[in-house]
Amino acid sequence: MRTFTLGRWWAEALGWVVIDENETEIEIRQSPDRLPGIIVGIDREEKVVKNRLHLDLRPDDQAAEVARLLDLGARRVDVGQTRDEPWVVLADPEGNEFCILG
Structure with a gap:
C-alpha cells in the first residue's frame, strides 16, 4: 500500500x-x-517483526468502533491475547497492529 x-x-x-x-x-x-x-x-521494506509503535484507541463504544474500522479495511489480529482481555487487537491495511480499548 x-x-x-x-x-x-x-x-x-x-x-x-x-x-x-x-x-x-x-x-x-x-x-x-x-x-x-x-x-x-x-x-519499502516488508514488515517482519512486531511494531515498534503501537496505538491504543479509546472509543465511547468499543463494539461500534471495531465494526466501523473493520468496514474501513482493518482486520482482527491474534497477538497472543486471551479472550478475557478488555481490548480488541486489529491491524490496519498494511498489518500495523493497534488496540481498541474497552
Missing part, C-alpha cells in the same frame, strides 16, 4: 483531515489549524 493510501486510511479511522502529502509522506491532523499532527512515512 502506498503511503498516501495508508495515511488517508488513518485520517478516516481517526476522523482527521489530510494536511499535506507528497511521494514519501502524508500529514494528518485533527483539523488544519490544530497541532499535533501525525506524519505517515513510506517504508
Whole structure:
C-alpha cells in the first residue's frame, strides 16, 4: 500500500483531515489549524517483526468502533491475547497492529 493510501486510511479511522502529502509522506491532523499532527512515512521494506509503535484507541463504544474500522479495511489480529482481555487487537491495511480499548 502506498503511503498516501495508508495515511488517508488513518485520517478516516481517526476522523482527521489530510494536511499535506507528497511521494514519501502524508500529514494528518485533527483539523488544519490544530497541532499535533501525525506524519505517515513510506517504508519499502516488508514488515517482519512486531511494531515498534503501537496505538491504543479509546472509543465511547468499543463494539461500534471495531465494526466501523473493520468496514474501513482493518482486520482482527491474534497477538497472543486471551479472550478475557478488555481490548480488541486489529491491524490496519498494511498489518500495523493497534488496540481498541474497552
